[in-house]
Amino acid sequence: MPHYRHEVYWQTTEAAEPQDALTGDVDCDVAIVGAGFTGMWTAYGLKKARPDLDIHLLDADLAGGAASGTADGFVTPTLGKDLDQLIRVYGEQAAAKASATVGRSILEIGRFCRREKVDAEYEANDYLMVALNDGQLARLEHDRKLALRLGSETKIMDAAEAREYVDSPQIRGAVRVGGALVNPFKLARGLARTLRGMGVTIHERSPVLRVDQTGTAGGPHTVVTAAGQVRAPQVVLATSASQYTFPEFRRTVLPMWSYVLISEPLTEEQLGRVHWPGREGIVEAKTFLHCARFTADNRLMWAGGRAYYYPRSPFDRAHHDNEAIYRELTGSFGRFFPAWRDDVRFSFAYGGVIDITRDMMPHFGTLRPGLHYGYGYCGNGIAATHTGGRILRDLVLGESTDYSTLALVDAPRPTFPPEPISFAGYQVLSRVYEWKDKRP
Template sequence: MEDYRHVVYWHDTEEVTLAPPLRGNVDCDVCIVGGGYTGLWAAHFLKQAEPALDIRVVEARHSGYGASGRADGFATPTVGKDIQALVNTFGAERALEASKAVGKSILEIGRFTRKHRVDAEYETNGYLMVATDRAQVRRLHEDRELAGLMGASQPPVLSAEETREIVGSPALLGGTRVGGALVNPFRLARGIARVVREAGVTVYDESPCLRVEPGVRPRVVTAGGRITADKVVLATNVHMDAFPPFRRKVIPVWTYAMVSEPLTEEQLGRVPWEGREGLVEAKSLLTCARFTRDNRIMFAGGPVRYYFGGDRRQRNMNRAAPYREIHREFLRFFPMWQDVVFRYAYGGTADVVRDYAPHFGTLGGNISYGYGYCGNGIAASHTGGKVLRDLVLGKDSEWSRLLFVDRGDRSLRSTPSFPPDPLLYVGSRAATRLMDWKDARA
């Protein structure tokens, strides 16, 4: 095996200066639990709407350490995971409304980085959704038809020859362009954290939440102190199951990625890829590839695994099997890059919910929550920040009426739950095999 560094590549692109942890007891207007994208965007939009609010954020490690800083960096208009399921559940009109809102967030993230001088390596390259077998070609055509039924414009499905002119992989049998952006997810998270601090939000690093005590004014308890607030926002995503109302509503699944050394000019010249688009394979368990700013190739995908007991320990980054599978897939796409050396091999957990769609709502009127991106949270969490702002402020708005919000028939109580282990463990393995079988149908 190659000499991999089991370190998140993005984490090596910017040094971190930790903010002081919470010490003692504090009162404030809003306490946000979780300093990733969801919590930071909620803090940003709340502070914009009501500058006088005293907002405190408690973060277990530091912003960008968790899923926000381990993402592959694709900012896409994807809502959850399955647009067909959204259409079936909510109708084409509401599904399109949500997709447009998330698509708008992609543009607004770019404006945010420029306005606040956040060097998040934001590139408006979009991405290419590609097919490598007949079943995936059919899926591209079905998705285009579905977009038409929703009233959304969709570029044509390209032939194998046309697709390979964009990205010169012999594995590609078709493709379609999708609007979006690429970012350095860690630098984006660190940048948002800086901006909200400059706006007057207090962020406590290394302050994991031990529990939230409900009440007229709920309390957030950490090892170093407690915060009593008028409103609390739960924005811990994959860790939402630590709170009783969300147990078995969300599970952690491990995804993996590899990042190479910078490619030489000679290596880059072997593969036509002038537009530097992201590359995503049209299947349920996604394979994706992209360039970093310094011309490393990032390749991710392969196994998506739930480990028994919801194991989130970092030792799972050191498992050899996922990286062998990723490297095999890489050579299937790019056999001309046999000599590319991968130096980073890492993983992290994404939050998955049973209906594959984000969930936002309130508990008892003074505790709000947001989670459930299923690995597609860079743009959706920006939209979610607006949803949480309006839920906290009690505003009836276009954001609080999006299909994300739990109300009526789609209440938290009615949200489907996962079974306990060992049923969950066995079921997750069966679900993975079922997805592979469905994707392979010709």
């Protein structure tokens, strides 16, 4: 049985120690719960717009150390699960506007890295959506027609054309999509350093117990931790899957686990076995997809497959250790890349918690005056969180802009049924999606 390190690879690429845990009481202009991408991009946008604002972020552990620093590092224009769902929920015009906005965020993240001198290993090399069977080819064609209706023309490559990009015998077709790759932990830590340099206070190792409203409706809010509290007229809840722990979101988001394998660095001889000159990311055209990419030091990442829901212990780190899942991932990797099947050694194996909503869409808005939220990226959040930060910036400032008027803002938030119905329903829905992904 392989010996894996059940720790997040990205978080071994840069040393980080928690700083400035909250002790005592603080008054400020804006308190942000969650120092992941959403919370930090919100703070960055606010500080750029209003340098005088006193902003405090609170995180249960390390800034960028949860979902943001565990992500696979694909910076894509995807909102929620896919374009089809976006159009189904919001209609073509609103979907086109939202997609274009997230597409701009891909470029703006790259500009941020250059401007702030953040070495996040940003590679603007697009990604390939690949089809492995008739059902996935049909999905590519369906998505091509949807994109055309929204004003974007795409070409489906046949197997021979696609294998000029990535030579896997399983590929039967592909679409090239604009995007980038990044080291998510280095991006998050660079963003945290930038914020501190701008005068933003980040309290790490400061888990929030609750958010109270003081006085009458419309009064300030108090963010309560075990060691102190932060009082602010404006509060943002941006905790990804941990929104599940707040009563207001208990049934609007489910924390699910997605799994990853990361190899040792490949030798020149190993790299030469598979034609993959552009180092594009690869994403399978299905709901429970597999994806692959290189890291900056030429490790291979192979991730995805079915997402797992553990209703009794959704955040238990023991879920990292699941040999059956890693065996499935190793098997699917060997089928996709038979030239690497026998001697590419995976040294990192771990899971990460993603925030799944019932409509597979992210949600932003205001619960009550002064209390705002953003969550629900469904595993596609790096670019969307940047857009989300712009949305939440404008909600905090009370401004009506192209961001704060997107269809994602204050939209209905469909709820999951109570347990154990949610768990049983998820099992059924998973099999339905698997069946749909295989049929032409």
